Amino acid sequence: MEQNMLRKKRSLKYTYIDCAIIIGLFVLLAVLENIMMPTHIFFTVVKKGAIYALLAVSMNLLNGFTGLFSLGQAGFMLIGAYTYAIFTIPLEMRESVYMYYDGGIINFTLPVVVAVILAGIMAAAFAFLIGWPVLRLKSDYLAIATLGFAEIIRAIFQWDKLGVITNGANLLRRYPKFTSALVPCAVAALCIAIILLLINSSYGRAFKAIRDDEIAAEAMGINLFRHKQMSFMTSSFFAGIGGALLAMFQTTVQANAFKSAMTYEILLIVVIGGIGSVSGSVLASFLYIAASEWWLRFLDSPMVLDNGFQVPLLRVGFRKVVFSVVIMIIVLFYSRGLMGDKELRTENVVNGFRKSKKKLREWISDRRKKNREVAE
């Protein structure tokens, strides 16, 4: 009993250390923003990485923790992005944005924070509606039905009869954006923290039970539909907020960009990070975005070395080929991804370190014993 208490206390201590590390990272980012060029590619990576981290974690909540294989992420992001953009374009700009629709019919603007939350709520509300028919389906039927819904949403938002609200197939622009990389990071961190709390609550345990065995979970008295609906709505809520952040990052939004390829990209990030690991998803997002936007950019342009040697294969599109090959290798040979279903926490790192230290000590004493035996 006492030992249990002690362990709990120690675990709490490590949680504080984790929080301190995250706060430290934020301070570091703030310092870097003041000493580095604001246009440096590093900040683009941090901004986009943070947004993708949120999107990946929200998808992981559904796919990794509840075992619902949904491919509707792009649709919910689209709802979030459009909700945010529609309600925050300043009144005086509406005439120029909605130039084909006489300035549109919405003649008020919402504060940015309210609009971001509304973006999440709209996505969650839609998830609630489609959850009724869709969540009763089994694994791959669920995947294809959610994919279908995402496509339907994309068509509806491009419908010219709704142009007075959505601007039809035209761009939405001139809404407020963020400049500091701290904003998306802070929002993403807050949202991910909420998701973490949910996962560690009794609801989260119910989600995991459903993932592991639906029939057993039902027999234990878990209301399957209610919990699935809850996981689906929460995931969509944060996908909506992620969509709003993405709209701010991109500075323009167009429904046509939210294709199923976007969902696949996020799904692949989740797989790289490890299905069922929040920290894995976060890590994988930053790695994926850094590699695709920064480190591997050179693969897309032809390169001639100093001695006149033209490096073969390098030209437009090669980066993505390399990427997809790496992803296939991960899927086929390292299906647990970076983290598997473990979390990157100081506690686990320290424990892992202790264990390997203990193993090393044992190994050394073993060797000594053997040497002594040989000597004798």
Next chain:
Amino acid sequence: MDFVQANLPYLLAGISVGGQYALIAIGYTMVYGILRLINFAHGDVFMVAGLLMVYLVTAVPLAAAIPLMILFTVLIGFTIERVAYKPLRSAPRMSIMISAIGVSYLIQNLAYYVTGGLAKTYPSIPWVSDTVTILGATTRRVTLITPVLTIILVIALVALIKYTKIGMAMRAVSRDFETSQLMGIKVDSVISITFIIGTGLAAVGSLLFFSSYTAVTPVAGAMPGLKAFVAAVFGGIGSIPGAVLGAFIIGICENIIKGLGWTTFSDAFTFALLIVILVVKPSGLFGEKNTDKV
């Protein structure tokens, strides 16, 4: 008569597109019937077949290009199954589906790399691509060939599955994977043959499809692929006549919607139909109802 003349082109286009979807849908439905896998890469293999044709006609005469194209496409389908799906046979269903999505991503990116992202013009095949006039509506001859060819191929396939030894093995594997293995059926080769037949039909489908659309892009296979899958679900997954009927219904409806001026919703309609089917009758038109046992 005016009404017929105004609407016949859409109906004809619908029947022809339906035939093309049917040829793709058979690949989906057969693979799903045996592996319980939505082969997301199938639509992309269909696109690769189109690209292969574009590059092959520059190298060899047309008469040789067509069989070579079908051969290469079949090889690609076979390789994909061996490399990306076979190692995951005992893995959870989610992993194998993710692998399929990964393959689809890889094929699209490779196609983008090879073509440089440009739309490639599909070679016009003499006689097939000629225009003809029926009942006052002009159309390409491929529109008329498609449904006939589709039906011939489907009858041949159904005969193969019903009356040959390998067909019997396929039916057995799709009924019960483990038991058929115990009965001495080489499951791996049955699955390979399924992929070979499926991709072969998709290659023929791509020949007909791109002859009427003329341009091949790296993402050209994604939409027809998804629609063909919907057709397979609509007809009852695992049932070949069902997939064909579903494909014709979807192709015709889609073109009627386009004719009514609702082009934005022609894709959305297909998915709406899918959702209605999944909710009302998940086993499709001719599908077998299966229950999960604890």
